[in-house]
Amino acid sequence: MLQFCEWLEHNSWIVWIDSSIPLSLLFEIMHYSGFFLLVGSTVIVDLRVMGLAARDRTPAEVGRQLFPWMWTGLCMVVLSGFFMFAGDAGDFYGAITFRLKILVVVVAVAFGLIVRSQVPRWSELPTIPAGAKIVAFLSLVLWIGSILISVEVPAISGVG
């Protein structure tokens, strides 16, 4: 894997993209915008499932409106994140905090998928089950955790 990361880092396309200030800026803007869209829309759905937001709408209604932006944000984050990673792939690979960040994000996305698939069923019940609220709360904590670990990557590892 380390060999692949080093190959990626020295790939002529990646070197060209990484050395271009406008492209680096573009990916950074795309990463932040996508992240705000992803986390903002996910958190609102989680808060609705927990009964703390938009209580005059069902969780399914809120979800139908916001889930497309959650996936759009995720695609923007993954695409831009790949190019931001590729330029320093070798260093990122060795950073424990970066690996932890990817793990937290993957688990958070998995929770997002659970909420996405179960929201229509939860909305048909007379009250939202306690289990659903726990899943939504964990999703919320995981996304806040992903922000924390993201800011810790450069703070602790000095990468990024």
Add this chain to the structure above:
Amino acid sequence: MYEFFMALAKWLQNTWWALDISGSTWAYPFVQLTHFTGLSLWIGTNLSLDLRLLGVGSKRQTAAQLSDALFVWNWTGLGIAILGGFMLFSSAATKYIPNLAFEVKLGILVPLGVLWHILVQWHARRREQADNVTPFGKLAGLIELLLWFSVIIAAVSIPNYDTSH
């Protein structure tokens, strides 16, 4: 004017909370966490409303309904972002004051964005109760979308204008 802001920045940077943040390895990332959590709520909900005004994505809810549904957490997000942003600024205020990207972000784009958002929200809640959005609503949504992208561009450009080293 510059001297006034610099004197204010020096005082702020030497307050106990600013010294605590800048002197601790762990506090700074937690302050960043506060700022980014608030921004996710604020910008995420703003973009969702702007995209609805532009007619992109699901139209199951009108712009007025969506704006109402997001209202409380939208402004809560801004409150959290300001709190985190103020603490981040306090920890290195004298570094931020002469930074052109920071001046453009906080002096022009953010106030303009917040004022424009108030107009967009007011318009959406009163005038956008039908499925189809009015031409003004679409234009207002597009302008707001561009304003917040400009804020992000200015924010990521701050390190490029850092004159402290």
